[in-house]
Amino acid sequence: MGRPLAKRYDAVVIGAGIGGLVCSAFLSKNGRKVLLVEQHFQPGGYCTAFKRKGFIFDAAVHHIGGCGRYSIVGRCLKELGMEVEFFKLDPMDSLVFPDFSIDIPAEIEDYISLLGRRYPSEKERVEEFFKDFVKLYWAIINEATDSPTLNKYKGITYQEMLDNYFEDKELKRTLAGQWGYLGTPPEEVSCIGMCQMLVNYLRDGAYYPRGGTQNFANGLVRNFTESGGETLLSATAEEILLEGSKAVGVKMEGGGEVLANTVVSNVDARQTFSRLIKEELSRPYSDRLKNMKESPSYFLLYLGLDPEIDLKGFRRGFYHGPNNQWKYISAPTMVDGTLAPAGKQILNVVATIEESYEEVSDWKALKDRLTQENIEYLDGLIPQLKKHIEVVEAATPRTLERYTLNSKGAAYGWAVTPEQMGSGRLDHRTPVENLFLVGHWTNPGPGICAVVSSGWRVANLILRNGR
Numbered sequence: 085m086g087r088p089l090a091k092r093y094d095a096v097v098i099g100a101g102i103g104g105l106v107c108s109a110f111l112s113k114n115g116r117k118v119l120l121v122e123q124h125f126q127p128g129g130y131c132t133a134f135k136r137k138g139f140i141f142d143a144a145v146h147h148i149g150g151c152g153r154y155s156i157v158g159r160c161l162k163e164l165g166m167e168v169e170f171f172k173l174d175p176m177d178s179l180v181f182p183d184f185s186i187d188i189p190a191e192i193e194d195y196i197s198l199l200g201r202r203y204p205s206e207k208e209r210v211e212e213f214f215k216d217f218v219k220l221y222w223a224i225i226n227e228a229t230d231s232p233t234l235n236k237y238k239g240i241t242y243q244e245m246l247d248n249y250f251e252d253k254e255l256k257r258t259l260a261g262q263w264g265y266l267g268t269p270p271e272e273v274s275c276i277g278m279c280q281m282l283v284n285y286l287r288d289g290a291y292y293p294r295g296g297t298q299n300f301a302n303g304l305v306r307n308f309t310e311s312g313g314e315t316l317l318s319a320t321a322e323e324i325l326l327e328g329s330k331a332v333g334v335k336m337e338g339g340g341e342v343l344a345n346t347v348v349s350n351v352d353a354r355q356t357f358s359r360l361i362k363e364e365l366s367r368p369y370s371d372r373l374k375n376m377k378e379s380p381s382y383f384l385l386y387l388g389l390d391p392e393i394d395l396k397g398f399r400r401g402f403y404h405g406p407n408n409q410w411k412y413i414s415a416p417t418m419v420d421g422t423l424a425p426a427g428k429q430i431l432n433v434v435a436t437i438e439e440s441y442e443e444v445s446d447w448k449a450l451k452d453r454l455t456q457e458n459i460e461y462l463d464g465l466i467p468q469l470k471k472h473i474e475v476v477e478a479a480t481p482r483t484l485e486r487y488t489l490n491s492k493g494a495a496y497g498w499a500v501t502p503e504q505m506g507s508g509r510l511d512h513r514t515p516v517e518n519l520f521l522v523g524h525w526t527n528p529g530p531g532i533c534a535v536v537s538s539g540w541r542v543a544n545l546i547l548r549n550g551r
């Protein structure tokens with residue numbers, strides 16, 4: 085991963101998030117000379133890990149959907165000739181509400197049966213709902229923009245969709261219980277976004293890469309390198325060079341310019357157009373960018389625990405509280421013991437934050453307070469937890485922003501509202517000729533599976549253009 089060997093490339097990809105990595109790997113596999121530049125010292129964006137005292141902590145991503153042979157990630161890996169070993173999570177998740185809880189089976193048919201038994205008066209509607217949901221999923225995947233199925237659901241929130249099918253309030257809360265994966269509550273989240281995310285997980289399962297999520301990113305870098313691609317880490321792109329209205333290369337921080345026929349940005353879209361492009365954009369596009377809203381960010385807690393901790397009854401999943409507050413709690417060492425020294429365990433928490441980014445003036449104080457609050461919460465859930473803690477690390481939206489340059493630590497790019505999905509999300513093509521967008525700020529949306537799809541689609545667009 086030394087310095088670039090050439091000054092001219094077919095493509096420069098800015099950002100080694102999973103979208104940027106997949107795009108780079110496909111371009112390189114198809115004979116393009118590609119340079120990938122990443123400002124962090126390791127690749128993966130939100131799909132990275134860090135080590136403390138022998139514990140391997142996943143920085144953000146906890147599992148990946150669509151890794152089966154016929155799903156997007158599975159097909160992508162096959163096409164690239166990559167082997168990644170995954171554990172399939174079973175149950176897929178647990179949902180714990182103050183008044184009831186449920187384990188979501190790993191197979192969709194088992195989930196449908198379980199819901200039918202639990203809510204007998206809604207059994208037929210449950211079957212109908214899932215049939216329609218999977219149909220909608222295929223309309224999204226096939227990018228049939230004029231499909232009647234897509235048109236029917238385009239402007240609708242997930243809550244509106246659920247209300248159209250069901251009466252039972254508890255059933256609706258269950259079916260919406262994983263909205264945290266998109267960060268926008270059921271009354272505001274796009275039903276297309278929920279469908280894309282949920283069907284992926286429910287139909288094809290959730291998967292954990294052996295050795296941690298960093299292994300997934302590292303595997304993509306290896307694949308890219310083997311086909312001749314070059315990666316520069318700790319290398320920040322400062323400017324996208326333009327000639328008239330065309331992107332022609334990238335200027336790196338600290339000097340040095342690289343010329344390219346195509347530039348791909350995996351960077352936060354606002355940053356791409358406000359910081360990396362120094363010239364003014366055409367009005368409709370810049371106005372549109374101004375009016376778009378980022379997704380929320382989170383507080384994250386990472387605990388390394390001694391071998392005496394007893395996690396036997398622990399359930400991985402969403403723990404819901406009042407006012408749309410929740411925590412996602414997972415113990416990856418229960419899936420893959422190699423993440424910690426012998427017998428030790430890891431607990432990770434992703435938690436909503438009541439304060440908005442703008443309201444926080446003292447990030448250290450916020451981090452300390454939320455660390456204490458979340459440890460107390462876990463201690464109530466897992467007896468004696470506090471006595472078994474060996475390592476404590478935490479991250480705030482500011483930390484996520486620092487490591488990925490996503491504005492305000494936005495977890496999913498633009499918020500997943502009906503207005504900002506489909507044609508409402510930014511297209512891969514931009515008003516700047518030869519500049520393309522990949523990742524969660526563009527279509528089809530957030531999550532590893534979706535950004536894999538965006539990387540693959542953009543590579544195909546570039547290859548089809550003969551660039």
Ligand SMILES: Cc1cc2nc3c(=O)[nH]c(=O)nc-3n(C[C@H](O)[C@H](O)[C@H](O)COP(=O)(O)OP(=O)(O)OC[C@H]3O[C@@H](n4cnc5c(N)ncnc54)[C@H](O)[C@@H]3O)c2cc1C
Nearest residue numbers: 099101102103123129130144146147321495523524531532
């Ligand atoms: C706490 C949390 C938990 C999540 N959990 C899951 C999960 O379990 N499963 C799931 O599927 N999704 C999850 N997501 C969402 C998912 O992580 C993201 O949608 C996805 O990883 C975004 O990928 P991306 O390709 O858009 O790039 P990003 O991950 O946003 O990476 C962008 C990259 O660009 C680099 N970069 C930025 N600017 C520059 C520059 N100027 N020069 C060079 N490099 C630059 C950054 O350093 C970064 O590496 C989670 C997100 C968060 C925050």
